Amino acid sequence: MTTKKGMEVSVALGEAVKLANADVIAAYPITPQTHIVEHLAEIVADGELDAEFVLVESEHSAMSACLGSAAVGARTFTATAGPGLEYMHNVLYVVSSMQLPIVMAVTNRALSAPLSIWSDHSDAMSVRDTGWIQIFTENGQEVVDNILCAFRIAEDQRVLLPVMTHLDGFFLSHMIEPILLPEQSEVDQFLPPNQYPLPLNPNKPVTMGDFGPPIIYAETKWAQQVNLRAAKEVILEVWREFGERFGRYYIPVECHHCEDARVLLLTMGSMSETAMTAIDKMRGEGKNVGLIRLRLWRPFPFDEIRKAVKNAEVLIVLDRALSFGGPAGPVCSEIKAALYQQDKRPKIVSFVGGLGGRDMSVGGFEEIVSRGTEISKTGSSQEFEIFGVRG
Amino acid sequence: MEKQNTYISRLVAKKEGFAPGHRACLGCGEALAVRLACKALGDNVIIVNATGCMEIVSSQLPYTSWTVPWIHTLFENTAAVASGIEVGLKVMNRKGRRLLPNVKAVGMAGDGGTSDIGLQALSGALERGHNFLYLCFDNEAYMNTGIQRSSSTPYGASTTTSPAGKVSIGQVTWKKNMPAIAAAHDIPYVATACPSYFKDLITKVEKAVAIKGPAYIHILSVCPTGWRCAVDLTVRIGRLAVETGMFPLYEVENGKYKLSLDLPQLRPVTDYLKLQGRFRHLPEDVINKIQQRVNVEYAKLKEKAA
Numbered sequence: 010m011t012t013k014k015g016m017e018v019s020v021a022l023g024e025a026v027k028l029a030n031a032d033v034i035a036a037y038p039i040t041p042q043t044h045i046v047e048h049l050a051e052i053v054a055d056g057e058l059d060a061e062f063v064l065v066e067s068e069h070s071a072m073s074a075c076l077g078s079a080a081v082g083a084r085t086f087t088a089t090a091g092p093g094l095e096y097m098h099n100v101l102y103v104v105s106s107m108q109l110p111i112v113m114a115v116t117n118r119a120l121s122a123p124l125s126i127w128s129d130h131s132d133a134m135s136v137r138d139t140g141w142i143q144i145f146t147e148n149g150q151e152v153v154d155n156i157l158c159a160f161r162i163a164e165d166q167r168v169l170l171p172v173m174t175h176l177d178g179f180f181l182s183h184m185i186e187p188i189l190l191p192e193q194s195e196v197d198q199f200l201p202p203n204q205y206p207l208p209l210n211p212n213k214p215v216t217m218g219d220f221g222p223p224i225i226y227a228e229t230k231w232a233q234q235v236n237l238r239a240a241k242e243v244i245l246e247v248w249r250e251f252g253e254r255f256g257r258y259y260i261p262v263e264c265h266h267c268e269d270a271r272v273l274l275l276t277m278g279s280m281s282e283t284a285m286t287a288i289d290k291m292r293g294e295g296k297n298v299g300l301i302r303l304r305l306w307r308p309f310p311f312d313e314i315r316k317a318v319k320n321a322e323v324l325i326v327l328d329r330a331l332s333f334g335g336p337a338g339p340v341c342s343e344i345k346a347a348l349y350q351q352d353k354r355p356k357i358v359s360f361v362g363g364l365g366g367r368d369m370s371v372g373g374f375e376e377i378v379s380r381g382t383e384i385s386k387t388g389s390s391q392e393f394e395i396f397g398v399r400g
Numbered sequence: 401m402e403k404q405n406t407y408i409s410r411l412v413a414k415k416e417g418f419a420p421g422h423r424a425c426l427g428c429g430e431a432l433a434v435r436l437a438c439k440a441l442g443d444n445v446i447i448v449n450a451t452g453c454m455e456i457v458s459s460q461l462p463y464t465s466w467t468v469p470w471i472h473t474l475f476e477n478t479a480a481v482a483s484g485i486e487v488g489l490k491v492m493n494r495k496g497r498r499l500l501p502n503v504k505a506v507g508m509a510g511d512g513g514t515s516d517i518g519l520q521a522l523s524g525a526l527e528r529g530h531n532f533l534y535l536c537f538d539n540e541a542y543m544n545t546g547i548q549r550s551s552s553t554p555y556g557a558s559t560t561t562s563p564a565g566k567v568s569i570g571q572v573t574w575k576k577n578m579p580a581i582a583a584a585h586d587i588p589y590v591a592t593a594c595p596s597y598f599k600d601l602i603t604k605v606e607k608a609v610a611i612k613g614p615a616y617i618h619i620l621s622v623c624p625t626g627w628r629c630a631v632d633l634t635v636r637i638g639r640l641a642v643e644t645g646m647f648p649l650y651e652v653e654n655g656k657y658k659l660s661l662d663l664p665q666l667r668p669v670t671d672y673l674k675l676q677g678r679f680r681h682l683p684e685d686v687i688n689k690i691q692q693r694v695n696v697e698y699a700k701l702k703e704k705a706a
Binding site for chain 2: 060219221
């Protein structure tokens with residue numbers, strides 16, 4: 010019988026990679042990802058996981074080594090954060106376009122300058138168009154579960170796409186939480202061995218990564234778009250099966266009082282739990298509010314978002330990243346785009362907050378909801394506001 | 401020598417890893433070098449090719465010139481991808497999941513992909529000691545993008561980004577000594593080669609592919625398009641590069657230098673330079689400077705190999 014144990018989320022994440030029986034880990038240390046790779050290095054050094062740990066000289070080479078190992082059919086994992094994710098940016102497109110099922114944990118970190126090791130979603134948003142599946146988590150259990158699900162989704166023969174599991178740096182990666190680690194036998198049943206269909210193999214030679222002239226490039230990209238959109242059904246299926254086996258169910262968009270709330274707040278990642286506390290407090294005070302937690306960022310869950318907001322009059326979106334010179338935070342922009350053609354849609358107010366590790370408190374969320382409600386009535390000369398910014 | 405050249409080709413494998421029908425330029429020394437290298441590599445390899453001439457001429461969708469498993473991803477990460485392939489195969493063999501023993505990962509890249517943009521990834525892979533072979537096909541500039549200078553372009557060469565002009569002799573830096581950089585990683589095998597000496601090239605590749613651990617071969621590949629020379633002079637110019645000491649052939653086995661062709665006397669560098677348009681503008685004093693440099697460098701090499 011498995012019981013919950015208190016452990017650091019990064020350590021639990023490493024244990025999930027061990028349970029997944031990864032073959033190859035290639036990683037470069039970067040704060041706040043380090044505890045993940047340190048724990049994995051220990052597991053491999055102690056012989057608890059039979060894997061090759063490639064201690065590469067950069068994140069660019071980390072993702073490139075992962076690319077090579079996935080191309081020969083090995084189960085492959087890496088982890089990075091902020092600037093590390095940016096440094097491997099070039100390789101990310103290649104990995105998804107070549108349909109290589111790599112799983113990567115991203116401990117979300119702000120981008121320089123000024124240098125910040127603390128969390129926000131600038132890194133995740135900058136890679137939203139690279140063709141990866143992106144899942145956001147809000148607590149340690151979700152992290153463990155969505156590392157296991159990530160391997161299953163990525164390696165599914167109908168998908169064969171890389172998956173990023175996002176966890177906020179420090180706020181989540183360094184927390185000690187009660188976490189339930191599944192038994193190895195249960196994981197083995199849920200996650201069959203990786204059967205990559207066309208690996209590099211001298212007995213059956215294939216040419217991978219050809220160059221595409223204009224006459225064929227667009228077709229390859231359309232096929233990629235169709236594949237990523239279609240992956241959503243498999244993601245739902247995997248999450249459903251995971252729920253049936255382990256009793257913990259995941260869906261792309263979590264609704265908290267969406268049905269009857271007049272004002273909805275939308276958040277992603279670790280701050281969603283704080284936001285939920287604020288919403289519950291406000292409801293206790295008789296305020297008609299609710300919360301949407303967006304878990305699946307790519308492929309974007311259009312239907313689920315439209316359904317979640319259908320009864321609301323106001324939707325306040327809190328982004329943890331900026332789109333400089335753009336209309337709003339990146340999440341809010343996409344929510345607006347998803348709802349624009351709807352006959353009935355809420356007024357949408359955009360806030361950006363929690364940048365570079367700035368704490369978002371319960372009181373802060375209360376303030377955002379009340380200020381957002383006010384803006385929805387009065388309008389604003391600004392496209393968005395940075396919550397709590399001085400000057 | 402001539403007689404040997406006639407008969408020795410019969411000792412070379414007939415099977416092509418790099419099949420005909422590719423789009424390389426007329427007289428391409430690199431295509432010749434890749435073809436010969438593939439004959440030496442055999443079937444039990446996985447090739448990782450950097451972006452560059454050989455990738456472009458061989459892989460246009462939906463065609464391929466490769467009869468062995470081959471992957472291209474980016475310009476700068478060849479050695480890193482090769483290291484991933486090596487460890488992936490190793491761990492799956494160990495776990496009994498995919499039994500492909502003794503398959504060698506082979507990186508192939510040009511001089512830009514090796515000595516400039518790919519140097520960090522290569523250094524990392526050499527330092528980590530992966531069991532892989534890396535072949536640098538050096539045509540001494542970014543030929544695929546239109547003859548721009550690299551750190552491997554020789555002193556005085558005119559390229560599209562180091563053009564000879566009223567106040568410039570062209571490339572003003574000396575060719576980066578990439579084999580020495582590879583050797584500085586204390587890897588088991590480093591060599592230089594040139595397809596003009598094809599048996600030497602084949603022997604070195606065969607040797608390198610059999611070695612456990614990282615091996616590096618730097619192969620001079622004459623480029624008539626970029627060097628502005630006659631397309632029927634590819635092999636001749638490759639020989640002259642060696643005979644003048646501009647590109648000496650040697651091996652570094654476990655740190656020990658050995659000249660593959662010990663020339664009692666070097667031919668003057670002008671014999672090599674005068675056949676190529678990229679050096680045509682050079683005044684005598686610059687040619688003398690190149691000659692002096694070659695003399696010094698060759699003497700140093702001989703000393704190392706003594």
